[in-house]
Every structure is written in structure tokens, then in C-alpha cells.
Amino acid sequence: MLVLLLLLIPLITGLGLFAIKNEQQTKTIALLSATATTVVALLLVFNKATIIYDTPWLQSLGARFTLKADGMAKILCLLTAISYPLIFVAVYQRSYKNSASFYGLMLLTQVGLMGVFLAADALLFYFFWELALIPVYFLCSIWGGEKRIAITFKFFIYTFIGSLLMLIGLLYVYFQTVDHSFAWESFKAVSLGGKEQAAVFALMFIAFAIKMPIFPFHTWQPDAYEQSPTAVTMVLSAVMVKMGIYAILRWLIPIVPMASAQHAHMVIVLSVIGMIYASLIAIKQDDIKRLIAYSSIAHIGLMSAAMFTNNAAATTGVMIQMFNHGINVLGLWIIAEVIEQQLGTRKLSELGGLAQKAPAMAILLVILSLANVALPLTNAFVGEFLMFNGLFQYNIWIMAIAGTSIILAAVYTLNMVQKVIYGELGSASVNATDISGHVKVVLIAIVLMILAFGVFPQHLIELVK
Amino acid sequence: MSTIQILFFLLSVLAIFSAIMMLISKNPVHSVLWLITVFFAISGHYILLNAQFLAIVNLIVYAGAIMVLFLFVIMLMNLNADAEPRKHQWMKLAGVISGGCFLMVLISLVRQTVEITGKTALVKEGNIGLIKNLGKALFSDFVVPFEISSVLFLSAMVGAVVIGKKD
Amino acid sequence: MPIQYYIYFCLTLFSIGIVGVLTRRNAIIVFMCIELMLNAVNLLLVAFSKMHHGAALAGNPATTAGIDGQLFVFFIMVVAAAEVSVGLAIIVMMYRNTHSVDINFLNRLKN
């Protein structure tokens, strides 16, 4: 029942919000809902057992409404749940036109995300997968930046193609199941031949690769991140890209293990190329949002490479890194949002010297940046350590090449830090003031999480075991 | 060559010739007349096949009613002078060629059909084409389509009225 | 008569009808060509009907096999008549509005 609440709370409030006109009320209700969800998620996390909710749905199709919260699902639900109140508080002062619809759609997205992470039935999974996408399409297209319509459209169609291919893959497996069921267990029990596995792998992998995104399917992402309203960007990059990774861990590798192992090399090489590639491009970015976007691609690249190393520790690393990367990147986006809101620019060349005007923000940005470069004792370190370790055991040379990304990460992250907060005041930062109280609260919460999970990562590791 | 064969070929040649003439005559009225000739030839075929009822119906319905209707319309529109501008030559050529291809393909198909080799259409004999037999069948086995075709007529009638009458 | 002859003949007529549909511009003539096609089919059906009848007759003198073919022709005629009434009405309506029955001018709707 607890897991069902994770879906119901945002669903009901999300739909209910459309009826509300008052902006203040909207915000309050949305925030309350998000907080309630977080509480439920926390209860779920503290409950050690795997919680299952199961009810018939489409029996003729062999699909059931099955939600299953095991460690990996829990940690991602927690991420989804936690990020929402943080986002809502962070954008509390920002006034979106038609705010009821905005918050309503945001909450509906949350339903989709939760569903994706909880679903233990392939068809249900696919449903939520799409459900998470549709509200985002509207959110970005209505409240986004200048080129929002075309960019969002590209993003939507791109991911939509992927998900349809995934559907074919799922269908294919479904017809091979013994009991004609979409249940995860039945899927796992299917043993496909080599050629079939390869086909299913190709179909499903493309969907997940686009979602994550893995080089060279990534071009929608910087554009989408740049053009989306920042609150949505936060959801996209903190939570939504994790859908792809999660899906690979849950729905791809266990179901077609042979093909996964066969293609692991290709995926890992692609991912590593993507890491280096995105890092290099990030170095040359002048737009803070695009920079974070490329940095995110690089980080995701590491996760996707580590997943395919077939190494238990690395997989653990991926799981906790999903959470940690979500938290970190959320913080970075909040900073980007604050900068853009306040100074009206995202160009690094126009910024600078914010440490003088906004010391609190500067400190928080530095800590977030450190987490971004996976400095030890920040949360990202543990994940990256485990993942690199897995990659190392897979192939030392690939790991060595991938490892250069930690240098490059330092380069672009410190570039950003330097250009934003250090140096003389830039043309746009003359009028800057420090971040407001509630943004500070959010960021401090994030920083505390960064440090807490950096020093005591074992709690997360225990959770995902 | 028996009489029937001679008749067959005569009628066939007549029909084809008339059809081609219908196709190429510039004056629509001429076309109508040529088409009526075709229908007559076909009715001749029906008689050869001892399908007397159909032969008569063909004459009455087609050559009589339908073609007269055509003629009326053409005259109503005063199209008897050649009102038709020339079509693009290539389009004509393409039409003839594709029609020819279609014919060729179908004929080659028929030529390869094994099961009809040596089969003949019963000429002169066989009385299924007689009105008595047809009537029996029509009102017993085929009464449903017969009744249903009334709906067809009704709708055609309604349609013609709806379309044709002045608002 | 060998059935092939009928088939070839009917197909030829049918194809002439097709060629006419493709090459003529006058809507009425086009329609007439379609009628020609229908007639070709009719004759073919009757020929087949007699063929099947002939085949069945050998075994059973009282058979009515093949009668359905001729009845089908009857229904085709019914339909053709109905079509003609509607079709001519449409052509007349068209003519009233445009004073033309040239199908080449039917290109307000395209692309």
C-alpha cells in the first residue's frame, strides 16, 4: 500500500491542481504533496523488506499492476521524492504563468517517474515510461525558452522513437514467456537464443541509450536542458535520465544477459568515447546550462559503461551514483537557475566575481562543483570509485582512457567556478545579490546530503543491496 | 469452323472494334453509339451462351436505359460538338501502355493456368440462362441479395434526387 | 467454345475500358469506359457460368450449377444502373457549377 501512495499522492494532487486558480495555493499544495511523498518514500526506505503491491490489470494481455520496491527502486524513488520538494522550494519565488497547470504537470511527471522505478510488469513499465514523458513535453513547450517548441519537439520525438522500439522488444520477449505474462519474473525466466537476444537488446538498448543519453544519441539533451524551464530541467537531469540507467539494470541486462555481455564492449567503448567527448565539449561551453548538460552526459557515460562491466561492485556503484548524481546535478541547476533569474544571462563570459556579491552562493557552488568532480568525501566519489574499479577490472586501458575524464571534469568544472564566482565582476554580475533564504535552505540540504553520503556511503550501499 | 465459332469471332471483333471506336471517336455522341454497338455485340454473345434473360436485360437496361440516359445528359450539356481538348500525348501513351501491360500480365497468367486448359464454355446448350430457372434461383437462394439491392436502388434514388434537384 | 477465348476477349474489352479511363478527359466518356469494363466482366461471368454448368452437367443433367454466375451478372447490372443514376447526377451537378465535364480541371484538390 505504501508504494501505491507514492503514485497516488502526486497523481491526485496533480490532477486536482488543474482546478485551482490561486497561485499561492497551488504552490502550497504542490509543496505539501511533494513533502508527503517524500515522507512516504522515507518510510519505504526505512522499511528493509521488499514491498510488493499487486493487483490484476489486463489479464487477457498477461499484464498486472505490479509495483515492487526493492533496493534499487527504493533509492530512485527516494531520489524522485526528495528532488521534488527541493525543486519546488527552489523555484518558490518564481512565478509561472498558469502556475496550477505547471505544478499539476510537474506532479504528473512525478507519477510517471515513480511508476517507472516501481513497475515490476513490463507493460506497466512502458506505460509509466511514456507517462513521464508527456507532461514534460507540455512543461517544456509552454514554459520553456525561446526555441522551446522545436527543441522540445525534437526531444519528444527522439525519445518517443526509442520507447516504441523498446515496446517492440518487450513484446518480443513477452511472446517468448512461458506463461504469456509481462511480469518481470517471467521475463527473467525467458531464455532466448543468441540471435533473438541480439535483436531484443538492440531494440531496447536504443530506447535507453536515447534516454540516458549515450553518445551519439545525446544531441537532444543539451538543447532540451537549455530550453526547458529550469524546474523541469532539474527533473529531467536529476531524475529522468536515471530512467534509462535503471531500465538497463532492471529490464535489459537480466533479460538478455547473453546479448548484454556480447555487446558490452561496444557499449562501454561508446560510453567512454561519450565521456571524453562530452567533457571536451563542456570545456568549450560558454553557457552554464549547456555546460552542466554536457557534464551530465559525461557522468552518465561512466554509469552506462560501468553497468556493462558485469561487476557487482560496479553495479552497486551505478545504483548509488544514480542517486548521488541526481542530488548533485539538482544543486548545480538550482545555482544556474538563480544566476539566470537574477542576472538574466547564462553566459560565463558575462559573469564573474560573484564570490564578492554572493558569498553564500559561491561557497555552495564550490561544494557542488567538488561533488561534480567526485572529490572524496563528497557523495559522488564512492560511486565513481566503485564504477571505475569495475571498469578497471573489465579492461585497464579503457579505464585509463575513461579516467582522463576525471581530469577533464576538473578542467571544465573549475573553469565554470572560476568564471562564475572568481575574478573581477563581470558585465552581468554587477547587480547581483546573494541567494534568497529558501534557495539557501534547499542548497544547504543538498550539500548536507552530499557530505553525509560522502562520508557514510555505506548506508546507501546497504539500501541497494 | 462451325457457325458458332464464326459468330463468336464476328461478335468479338465487332465488340472490340466498337470499343476502340468508342475510345477514339472525338464526338461523345458517337462514343455513346459505339458503346451501344458493343452492348449489342455482348448481348449477341449472351445469346450464343444461351443466356437469354441476360441478353434481353442487357439490351433493355444497358443499351436501352443507361445509354439513353447518357445520351440525354450529353445532349443536355450540349457536348455533341467535340468539347474535349486534347489530352497530353504522353498521358495517352502511358494510358495505353499501362493498359496493355495489365492485359499482357493477365493473359500470360491465364495462359499458365492449368486447370482451365481444355475447358469449354457450354454454348447453345444448358438452360440455366433461361428466365424460369433464373427466376427460381433468384427468389429462393438469392432472395436476400435481391431484397437488399432494393436498398441500393433506394439510396441511389435518394442520392440522385438530393444531388440533382435544385435547392 | 474454349473458355480461353472468352477470357481473352473479355480481358481485352476490360483493358480497352481501362485505357479509355486513363486516356479520356470527358467525365462522361470515362464513365462509359467503366461501364464497358463492367460489361466485360459480365460476359466473363456468364462464360464461366456456362463453363461450370457444362462441367456439372456431365454428372447431373438437372444441375443448376453455374446459375449463380448469371445471377451475379444480374446484380452487377442492378448496381451499374444505380451507379449510373448517381454518377450522372454528380456529373450534371458538376456541370452546373463549372460548365465543364473535363476531369483534367478537377484539380482544386491536390498535393
Add this chain to the structure above:
Amino acid sequence: MSKIVFLVPLFPLLGFLINGLGRKSLQKQATAVIGSGVIFCSFLLSCYLFSLVPAGDGVVKLFDFIKVDGFSIPFSFQVDQLSVLFLLIITGIGFLIHLYSAAYMKEETADHYARYFAYLNLFVFSMLLLVMGSNYVIMFIGWEGVGLCSYLLIGYWFKNANYNYAAKKAFIMNRIGDLGFLLAVFLILFKLGTVEYNEVFAGISTLSTADITTITLLLFVGAMGKSAQIPLYTWLPDAMAGPTPVSALIHAATMVTAGIYMIARSNILYTMAPTTQTVVAIIGLATAIFAATIALKQNDIKKVLAYSTVSQLGYMFLGLGVGAYTGAVFHVMTHAFFKALLFLGAGSVIHAMHHEQDIRKMGNLKKYMPITHITFLLACLAIAGIPPFSGFFSKDEILAAAFAHSPIYYFIGVGGALMTAFYMFRLYTLTFLGNFRGTHEREHHLHESPAAMTIPLIVLAVLSVIGGFMGIPAVFAADSHWLEHYLAPIFAGSTALVTPHHLSHTQEYMMMGIVTAFIIAVILYAVNTYKKGIGEKEEAKGIGKLLENKWYVDELYDAVIVSPLHSFAGFLKNVIEKTGIDGVVNGVGKFVAYGSRQLRLVQSGQVANYLLIMILSMVIFFIIWFNDLHIMRFINKLF
């Protein structure tokens, strides 16, 4: 013991938190007291630990840091002779430098003052983690942590873009080394399934020589970055952008010696990998000479000291490379004393000169700053290796070991020592002797520094003078090398593996004598040459210009690595990403749109055309039907 070990790093951490969080509200006084106080507490604790060590049990586990299938990494501390020695150096010198900073940084506003102390405390914390960690991962945590603090402190004056650049450079170059370190950790983890020192060293026998060589080389790459060895040394001179006490603490006394600590800690690995040892020795030696040559022509007081540090670090690596682990650690210690002293002295000078660092504009400062002068001179003598100052003993130990290994090492090393003596006394002379060459206004303001700054100078001067007696070579008195005895348990594994070959006493005396004589000659020559000062406009030529421009290494790196990388990144961003990948993605869309425009032309509106296409497609249908088997075969081939 296990109960209090964690307090040692905890105090600086507390200091960091209090100063960092309270920087808006704390008075400067309070900041300084807290900042220095916590370090002093740690120092006292370290002293206590020092007294416990011979009896102590070593490893203290706090909690499980990472525990996954396959391996577990505890968060635990190892307290033994080596770490306690470093603890003392770090907290001791750290405390002095904190004290010194309290006065040196007086001009900063209260919150920046607090920020400074917070960073400094954080640095000490990280450094303590580095040396106290009982496994490579904890060491790596400290390793990166000190890099971070170095970054923060170099860029302390964040308004200056150049300083930020220097800070960034330091961090990134360190990261290059860190990657090597990390790879080594992974390799250890892969081969042995553990990163705990005790277990690694115990399991070493199961490893092949190739593995050990790889591990040690990779670890050494880490050390290169942290301890500023060729080719990763260029960040250290630039790091002088930070406040001078920072240079003293981080870039002279403690952080840069982390590489030496690490190798000393892993001595058994290195001993078992002779190839690596050779590499270490050669790189150390090359760095020692190379940096010394650059130092000869530098005019920035801190730059000279920086290159000197790089050079001295090179000596330490030489020592490690030739197996003189004790010597290297010994040199770390003495170097910490005198180099910290030199930096603090330089800081005192800079403080007096109002942040003027060009030695060509100084001179005759001994008149205004007697304490600074004396202490600085003592430090110069120590670094030059004049007996009985501390530097003599430690450097001699290394050189002696080098000679035992290969005389070539020795002679080159001695050449470096001579250069050291030369540039140090060039520096000393230009700064303190001769006439003052700055403006009158500046001369007017010259003053001795306050007590908070001079007391550390004096303490360090005393240490620089007497520090060497901790390791009196056997040639003077048998069994009087206290340090060697003290550290013997740490290096026991290594000493067991190598057969020591001692030089004869006569030989040793002779070498000492000759070298000392040479050094004294060089010193005199330097003092003589530079008494008059050097002109600012003096254009260096030939090799001098080369040295003045630091062999153009920075420019070389820029041309060979940085610029190509940037243009490659630009190429990726503008060409591959935009027109390449995104072009393909958008191209699909464009292709569809183009297809749409073309395809709708088929919809010509002409009935005849439509019917024509229908007829033709029927013909095609028939053709397909005729040839279905061929087509099927074709399709099957395709898929």
C-alpha cells in the same frame, strides 16, 4: 589509544566548521585562537600518540566506508612510527604557521580572515587523513583533500584572475597524478582484493614483478603530481600566488611531501620493483637539477623558494629511489623546518615590503629586520648543507646512499647541492645585504614583523639548526641515528631485502669535507657577486634567458597539450557535435520534410494519374506474385 586517535583529525575539522560557518560573526581574534588552537590540540595529541607508538596497536577502525561484494574498505587510521612522525611535522609546523598567519593575514576583513583559517584547518584535516589512513583509499581521500585545499588557498585572493588560474592549474595537474594513484589503487584492489596497508604488504609475495612495477609506477605518477616532480612540477611555482604562510605550510612543509610519505609507506613495494626505483631516482635527480637551474635566475623571492622546494623534493625522491627511505623521511623533516622557515621569512619580508616580491627591489633588509635576517640566514645555511645545520645531515645521508648506488647520482646530486647553495645565497644577499634598491617611501615603512610572526621564525630556526642531530650518521657516532632506529619497524621489510653496503669512514669524511668546502666557496662567490644587486633592466642572454623563462616548459606544455586540446574540443563542439551528430539527427527530420514536399506532388489532383498509378501497381502486384520465391529469398538474405 584507539579512543583518541580520531580526535587528531577531528580538531582541525572542528576548527574548519566553526570558522567556516561562523565566519560572518566571529571576531578576528577568536578566529585566530580557534584556528590555531585546534591545531595545537592536535599537536598535543600527536605528541601523546608519539609517546604511545612503540606500544600501540596500529590500526584503529572507525566504520565501514565502502563494503560491497568483493571487497571492503574501512575508514580506519593507522598509527605507527611513520605516521606519527608526519603527524608531528604537520601539526607542529602547522601550528607555527597558523600562529604566523594570525598576524600575517591581519589586513584581511574578518570574514575572509575566518575563511582563510577555515581553509587552513581543512588542509590540516585532509593532510592528517592522508598520513593517518590505514589504506590507500583513505590516503586518497586526504590526497585529493589537500589538493582541494591547495586549490582554495592558492586562489584565496579570488579577485585576481591569475591567481585563480594558478589554483586551477595546481588542481588539474594534481588530478593528473591522482589518476595514476587511482589506477594503482584499482590494480591493488584487483590483484589483492584489499587496499589495507598491512594486508597489501603481507600479500605482496603473491604478485608478479610486473604487477608490482606497474603498481609502483602508477603510484609514483600520483607522487609526481603531488610532489611536483618532472613533468608535473609546473604548478608549484605558480602556486606561490597564495598567501605566503600557505606556501610555507602546503607547498613546502607538508602537502608536497605527501608523495614521499606515500612511497615511504609503500617502501616494500618499491624495494621489490627495482625498475621503478631507478625511475624514481632518475626523475628525482633530474627534477633536483632542473629546478635548481631555474632557481638560479629567478627574481621573485617566492619563486626562488618554490623552485628550491621542487629541487629539494627531487632529492627526496632520489633518496627513495636509491632505497634511503630513512634519509628521504629525514630530509622531509629537516626540509620542513628550514623551508617553512625560509617561506615564513620571505613572508615576513613581503609583509614588510608591502607585498613586493621582486628581490631586485630589496636589499639591506638586515638593518630593518634583524630577527628575520638571522633566522633566514640560518635556514639558508641549513639548506645549503653546511654542517652542523640540519640540512647537512639529511642531504648527506641521501647523497651517501646515492653514491653507494651509483657515483653518477652522487656527482650530479652534489652539483645540485652547489647550485642550491648558490641561488639561496644569491637570494639571501640580494634581500638582506647590499643597499636598499626600492623606493624611499617603502624604505620608510620597513619594519620588523610582530611577535606572532617572529616567534615561529625563531622556533623553526632552532629546529633547523638542531634538527639534524636526530640522524647523526654512523660515521660520527655509531648507533646515534635516532631516526633510523625509530623508523626501523616501518622499513624493516625493505632493509631485509637489500644488503646495505657502507662506505668506509675515510671515504665518507673525504666526501663531506670536499663538498662542504665547495659549498662554502660557492656561498662566498654568490655573496660577493650579488652584494651590489642586479639591475632590473638587465637583459639576460643565451642560457640565462632560457633559465629566466624556466626553460620555456610552460610554453611547451601550452603548445603541445593545452592548445591542441582546446582546438580539438572546439572542433568537437562546432563541427562534430553541431554539423556532425546533430546534423544527422536533424537531417533525418529534414529528409522527411523534403520527402513530404516531393511526395505530395504525386498527389497531382488528376484522376487519370491516380488511376494510372493504381493500374501500374496492380501490374507490379502480379509481377511480385510471379516472382515471390525470388523475392522471399532476397528478403531472407537481407534480414
Add this chain to the structure above:
Amino acid sequence: MNAIIFSAVLGVLLMFSGILFQKKSAITATAVASLTLLLIVNVAETSGWIAIAFDTKNLLSFTKFGLFFNTILFAATLIFVLLSGTEIEKTGVNTAEYYALILFVLCGISILTAFNGLLMLFLGIEIMSIPLYILTGADKKNLKSNEASLKYFLMGAFSTGIMLMGIALVYGATGSFDLNAGANKPGSAGLEIPSFLKSAGYILLFASMCFKVSAAPFHFWTPDVYDGAPSVFTSFMATIVKAAGFFAFIHLFETNAAFLGPSWKILVSFVIVATLIAGNITAVFQQSIKRMLAYSSIAQAGFMLLALFSNNDMAREGIILYAVAYCLATIGFFAVLIKVKDYTFDGFNGLAKKEPILAFVATIFLLSLAGIPLTAGFFAKYYMLASVVKNGGALWLVITAVLFAAVSVYYYFKVIQSMYFKDGNPEVASGSAMYKNGLLLLAAAIIVIGVLPSIVLNWFYF
């Protein structure tokens, strides 16, 4: 049989209602009543309460599947009339006749869902088609409507000719018009050899059926006719009529596909791919939403053809679901479209501001057409894909279909973009409250089916 009789009789009744009632709304009301009655009698027959038994001499056979299909199409027609009745009234003066013709079309449809031989197929198609020629030309003063009508008629008659030739050839080969007649004679090697004549006949039949369901390359009439016809009748033609056509198509080839041998799969996949290309790709560049919908209906036909390709149980269930989903969404969207004056995309700019409810329901309909989950359209497409996957092989066809589904998202979402993301002041006739509520109910139905498609299918299975 109920449906055939009642639709014919009620059609005649409606014809006379024009004389009885002066007010057009009364005629509409009668139509609604008639359709409801029709629906009821059909359900009655399906469930076996009241069925007019009639010996059809094996010419018609009333299966549950066919009757259920009838129910769906009748219900769709009812919804169509409820939503767009006022528009039918506005189209011309002959309201009663239009309703009568619609009922005659339904009569034809009832035959098509029950035919058991080529004769009834032919009659059914003609009864369905001839009223449509009229309805297309209902807007007599509008040249586009005239043109569409004439084009439709000429091409329709031509395809009838093709179909008849096909029937004739089949008859020649088998001597019967029964669907299952004339098993192939075993050849010398004991293998069944396909009868060339029969195959040729069925290929021609295939072509003409393709024409009826507007499958490429026989689709050319569709855009022009749908575009030219009065919008309300386009809505009817594009949905109910087309669905019936599909039923007939699938029914016709259910048993007769096998003997065409491997070429059958090639032919169908050729047609599917061509249809998907022609529909989707051409739709991308359209400026008029109405014309875009015409192309999109071709594209949807491409998807429905997958049922023909797979030809299994799942395909049959799927075609039901597809019919429901597609009819509801298209009828709904047309009901909105009719209210907007300018049919171009720009004419929809800013609709969400002016008429939020219309825009919202239109969005749901479009999402359903695009096959987005949570809408009925998803399961429709899902079943189609699943039926093909179930047969194994032919993954490439599924992938192609899916890629084109993604293309379809492009043009459907362009409408959403116009409504929601662009500013403008569209001229839109505001509908009555009943109309809006009806639309909302329809949208709700689409979502409910999208979540629980078994609602529809369970009726089928009872």
C-alpha cells in the same frame, strides 16, 4: 439480420421524417432515436435476445465478431450524430435525406460485417459506397465538394470494375462465390499448387479492397475526397466507413490469404510500407489540418493493415480496439475541427486560451491518434504490433511501422503546438454545453479504454 433490416427500414423512416418535421433539430432527434434503436436491436441480436431469423442460404453469416463490430460502428455513428448533428443540419437543406443515406451506409456496413460470399461483399460495398458519393457532394455549391464527389465516384466505380473482374476470375477458378470455395488441387508432387486464375482474382480483389480502405498505392482518392467533402461527412467516412472496410478486408482474406503463398506476405508488407510512407510522410508537409487528417487516416490504415498481415486472434481483437480508438478519436477531433473556421494550422493558434475545453479534448484525441499510452490509441497500435510480433519474424515491418508512428507524432503534435504554445485569436464557433460535455465524455472514454482496454474486449468475449 436485425441490423440490416432495421437500418434499411429506419433509413426509409428518416427519409420521411423530412416531410413530417419542419425543424431540423427534430430530424436529428429522430436520427438519434433511430440509431439508438438500431444499436439496441443489434445488441439484442448479439446477446441472443431477439434475432430475426432468416434463411440467408449461407450468403450471410452473423458471427459474434461481426455483430460486435456492428455495435461499435453503430455506437460510433450515434456519437458522431450526437456531436455533429447540428453540423449535418447546416450542411444543406436535405437533412433528412442525409440521415437516411447514413443509415443506408450502415446497412451496407451491416452486410459487410456478415458477408459470407463475394456476392454479398460486392453488394455491401456498393450499398456503402453509393450514399457516400452523394454525401461527399452534399455541399452542392462548393466546387471542392463537387470535385471530391466526382473524383470519388469515378475512382470508386473504377475500383468496383477491378473488384468485379477479380470476382469473375475467382468464380472462373472455383465455380462458386463462397469465400472458402475451391480448395487447391494437389499437384503432381502432392503439393498444393496455387490456381493462377484464383490468385489473379484475389490479387485484383486485394487491390480493390486496398482502394476501399485507402491503402497505398490506391489511396489517392482519400486526401482529395476527405478534403473536399463537408467536414462532418469526412468524419463519418474516415472513421466508420473505413473501419467497416477493414473488417471486410480482413474477413475476406482471413482464409484466402494462405493460398497466395509467400507472395501474400510480400504484397501486404509492400502495401503496408507504401501506405505508411504515403500517409505519414505526405502528412508532414500539409498546411490544412483537415487535409493532414486525411493523410493521417491513410497512415492509420497502414497500421490497421498490420492486422491483415498477422491474421491471428490478436489481430482480430486488435482491429476491434483499433476501430474503437480510431473512430472515437477521429470523430471527436473532427467535431472540434468543424467548430474552427480556419482549417490551417495557424487557424488553431491560441485555441487553448480561447476554448480551453475544446483544446484539451482535441489534445486527448490527438494523443490517442498518435498512440500515446493512457489513451485508447495506444492499445490499438499495441495490439497491431503485438499481433505481428506474435507470429514471429517480420520484426523489420514492426520497426518500420513504429518509426512511422514516430513521424505521425510530428504532425499530430503540430496541432497541439498550435493550440497550446502559439498565440493567436482563432475564429471558433462555441458549441453548446451538451456538445462540450459530450466531447469530455468522449475524451474520458478514450482514456478509460487507454487504461483498461479489456472493457471493450470483454464485451466481445462476454
